[in-house]
Amino acid sequence: MYQGSVQHQQPAVPVLEEQQLDEFLGAVPERGQWRYRPRRVGMVWRSKAFRAGAVITALALCGLVILALVRQQTGTEGFLVGLGLAVLPVPLLMGAFRWLDRVEPGPWRNLLFAFSWGACAAALVAIIANSFATRWIATATADPASADTLGATVVAPVVEESAKAVALLLIFLFRRQQFGGIVDGIVVAGFTATGFAFTENILYLGNAFGEDQQLGTTGFASVTVGTFFVRVVMSPFAHPLFTVLSGIGFGIAALGGARHRVRRVVMPVLGLALAMGMHALWNGSSALGPYGFYLVYGAFMVPCFGLVTWLAVWSRQRELRTLSTELPVYAAAGWLTPAEPLALASMRARGMARDMARHWNGHPDPARGKAAARAVAEYESFATSLAMLRRRARHDGAGPDFALREQELLHHLWHRRETAAPALTYAAHATGRIRTRLPVPPPLPRQLPYGGLPPRHLPAPHRHYGGHNPYLEDGGRPAPPS
Known part of the structure; x- marks a missing residue:
């Protein structure tokens, strides 16, 4: 390319200090070849359309099964009432997590997958596993009351948090480019838990409505109003808060590269363990006496929610500072x-x-x-x-x-x-x-x-960047x- 065209070329790419230029600067590809294809973990399916179709089909089947199970337990009328009430906090929670993700927005397909996984797959695993475990404990101990307590404080936290964490693990492994830190972990975990809480609230609110129908209670004294106040008004953040601890663990793991293999394994496991522990304390608060729920809510849940919120906002500001630094x-x-x-x-x-x-x-x-x-x-x-x-x-x-x-x-x-x-x-x-x-x-x-x-004042690219410039025609025009 003749010298008269140098001023129209792109600038050189800045070089990292620890690398030699020749190690990672090659010729500029043709326009049609600009397609980033990172190495994938365990590439089993070659067709992207087939993979997407299989995932959508599997989640849809899980959704149909879980909805059928919930309708069977609540009845059609209770299901519709529960559905209408359970959907109310969903836009607020999704909007809050999406606001947090505004600095580097993740693709909606990842967030919709996370929400669908929580609402369909994780909820289905939880309702089947919890029911089976509770029945088994009741049979083994001949004490249905203790079986319910053990199921709520031991089985449910382990099963539910593990099922929700699978969505984090899948996105962490197969969408690694889009999972870069604590904020991404919090957002994905929040969407997953919001989906799970949505399905669970349908079940609880639908059962509460059915109980009111049997007892004939209405108004503010009804079980439905009480359940709605506790689950939707007072603690809509409960499930997101539990799962966000797992998300923080995955986010810290994402910040560590290949040099920090121990961190990449330990932090997700530690985050999951903390999520299970907080979930168990929340579920077991009713066994601490008549004021146990309020004690756990005011002395533990609210401060933890404030701490996690501060960490999320701090991480968001840290991402903004990264732009002015890099x-x-x-x-x-x-x-x-x-x-x-x-x-x-x-x-x-x-x-x-x-x-x-x-x-x-x-x-x-x-x-x-x-x-x-x-x-x-x-x-x-x-x-x-x-x-x-x-x-x-x-x-x-x-x-x-x-x-x-x-x-x-x-x-x-x-x-x-x-x-x-x-x-x-x-x-x-x-x-x-x-x-x-x-x-x-x-x-x-x-x-x-x-x-x-x-612009004409920009420097010519380094000689190692390649002689072809895709923005100039042959001859330098x-x-x-x-």
């Missing part, structure tokens, strides 16, 4: 503007950048404004993933997929930077992240920058936007 090296190399890492480390600035992209120049075509805002949102997501990837590589060493994943993320950033970079720069100034004069937002390009060109 991304400046890409700004120095020319991939980002100096203001972008500061804007990306602020949720307020990120939201303002999306709004700016949506409303610049009035956008007479609403679809164009939405597309611009979507491009900025995608840019923010890819930049966050890039920062997390580099942090893991610095702390635990660059894995065999690091170079390809880094290049893929930079590729996605480059194709959106013409829209996102001005919006984020403006947001950094507007939110006070940079104490300088507020720039005037430039007009948006006529077309979205999915074929955008690098800029390629037209695609």
Whole structure:
């Protein structure tokens, strides 16, 4: 490629200090070859569609069976009443966990899988195993009362928390790229437990309604109102709190790379054990006397909930700080503007950048404004993933997929930077992240920058990055936007 085209090439990729450049920088693939394919654990199914279909079918069958069992125990009318009441806290809990995940949002398919696993598979395992164990204990001890107590305080916590933790384990193993730390563990665990609590609440509320029908009680004195108040109003966070302890264990394990194999095994097991212990204490509170429930709730559950909430928010802020720590090296190399890492480390600035992209120049075509805002949102997501990837590589060493994943993320950033970079720069100034004069937002390009060109002042790529530039036509002329 002749020297006159050097100014149109991409910047060089920043090099990790502990690695030689030649170890992980290769030629830039053709556009059609940009597809990240990490190594999978135990790749059994080759067809992605077949795997997805099998998982959906299995969860659907579990859902049909568990719903049939619940309807059998509660009756049709009780089932419908329980369903209507149990669904009320679900959007609030899902919204809270999704808010926590806004820094680096995980794909919805993982969260829906986690919720479905909790509501269908884990609930089915729990209702079958708990019923079998309780009957076996009652037969062995000839004491139904003690069988119920042992079933609630010993069997149920072990069975239920183990069944819910399987969803965490599956996503941790098979979606490792999307499971990067404590926040991801908390969010996946929260969705799993929300699904489980949803199904369990249908059963409890449906049975309470059936009991009221038999006794003829209505109003605030009814069993249904009391059950709703305890399970939905006072403690909707109970199951999520238990399972979040397992999620924290998996999240800490995810932070440790191949160098911390002991941590990767011990922390999930420790988190699961803590989840079982807290669940057992909660279930056994009724055996501590008439005020046992209130004692455990006020002296233990509420403080633990506050502590876990603080840890979740702290981890979220830590992710934001990671962006301002890891991304400046890409700004120095020319991939980002100096203001972008500061804007990306602020949720307020990120939201303002999306709004700016949506409303610049009035956008007479609403679809164009939405597309611009979507491009900025995608840019923010890819930049966050890039920062997390580099942090893991610095702390635990660059894995065999690091170079390809880094290049893929930079590729996605480059194709959106013409829209996102001005919006984020403006947001950094507007939110006070940079104490300088507020720039005037430039007009948006006529077309979205999915074929955008690098600015002329950026340095040429390192010679080891490869001689082919996918954004230039043969002869060095800029390629037209695609």
